[in-house]
Amino acid sequence: MPATPTAAVTTLTGRALLLDMDGTLVDSGPAVERVWRAWALQYGLDGDQVLEVVHGRQGFASMAILLPDRPMEQNHEENARMLAQETADTEGVVAIGGAAAFLASLGGLPHALVTSADDALARARMGAAGLALPPVAVTAEHVTLSKPDPEGFLLGAKLLGIDPADCLVFEDSEAGVAAGLAAGMQVIGVGPATTGYGATVSVDSLHQVTVTEADGTLTLTITA
Incomplete structure (x- = not known):
């Protein structure tokens, strides 16, 4: 044998x-994808590329990579709003x-x-x-x-x-x-x-x- x-x-x-x-x-994954694909669409970015960046990072850090010319203060403000959206979306x-x-x-x-x-x-x-x-x-x-x-x-x-x-x-x-x-x-x-x-x-x-x-x-x- x-x-x-x-x-x-x-x-x-x-x-x-x-x-x-x-x-x-x-x-x-589904909740993260919903929120970040909507964000990508807002800024004319490719959703798949955005999702590759955001995994494991805080939102403000991801935004700094994806929108490098934007003030960090704006990234922190938008990140706070997105965290609230993610908290409300547990489907x-x-x-x-x-x-x-x-x-x-x-x-x-x-x-x-x-x-x-x-x-x-x-x-x-x-x-x-x-x-x-x-x-x-x-x-x-x-x-x-x-x-x-x-x-x-x-x-x-x-x-x-x-x-x-x-x-x-x-x-x-x-x-x-x-x-x-x-x-x-x-x-x-x-x-x-x-x-x-x-x-x-x-x-x-x-x-x-x-x-x-x-x-x-x-x-x-x-x-x-």
Whole structure:
């Protein structure tokens, strides 16, 4: 009989987990696309190109890339309006496969949400997806810079009282992976595209990740 293939297993260790939201825990793609395609149409921009830029970034940072000659003050003002639109539009927002069980497994373990959404949007999307918001959350109000800058992840580590080098990041976007690596952290990429972004290891689903704890050390067992 032919040999049965064995699953490849990767083990990572750390002391805390920092979790992105959109695309990592929550599938908000349809809502994001509705809001940003309408914005692109308003400015005569290609919707597909706009969506490539906005993923993982705060809105004002995306606008600065897409409309480079526009004053940043205007970007911040418009971003505030768009965040309100996104908060009101939760149609089709659901949990990423395995996210509920994964979050439940982290009860009592050091972890934080680090998202480009503001507090209202994070609560709206996590609630729509039926997911509990982690007790520690870094949202847009807490930082001055957007991913790919590492500010958010470094703040998450500080709030948890954990050295950045001992934090493990879960991310799905190119900007997010870059932010985690820039913070000096190992990055678990969610989705096959993250291999190309330089993630430490990539998974297709959170179902592939198991977290255990012993003496303050978290061990992630990742099955391919």
